[in-house]
Amino acid sequence: MSDELMSLVAERFRALGEPARLRILELLRSGERPVGDIARETELGTANVSKHLGLLHRLGFVARRKDGIYVHYRLADDHVFRLCDLMCGKVEIDARRKVEALLGEAEA
Structure with missing residues (x-):
């Protein structure tokens, strides 16, 4: 495995090392949800959830869809x-x- 590939894998493991992100992913296991619902159901602040979702999206764990002013997230796979x-x-x-x-x- 190349050093570059190891770095990419390590980055994804670090992302999964955060309990809040695991809670978000577990919630999305049951289907797509808007950010506000995720924040409410995980009892995390909306800004905090948005930050975590941004990272999860950048790393390919979640996909997003805009619906007017709302952004809905779902598992990428x-x-x-x-x-x-x-x-x-x-x-x-x-x-x-x-x-x-x-x-x-x-x-x-």
Whole structure:
């Protein structure tokens, strides 16, 4: 993998490292929404949501559509959720192992 490609991949991982962006993406999983609805449902400020959506759009995670004065966002594709589902599965496995280890220590 070239250094340039590694930088592009790292930039996308950094974007997904922000919990607010993950909340926005999870919300968009159910369909297109205007910025105001996203802000209201995530309990983040409109300016903050717009900033996050701008980055997610620039990186290709979301697509947007103007409707008069409103901007609606949707997922560009479902690739991001394959990655998120993979990571969530890994986190669940790690958590189960930790619980099992703690229970094993408590029984000893």
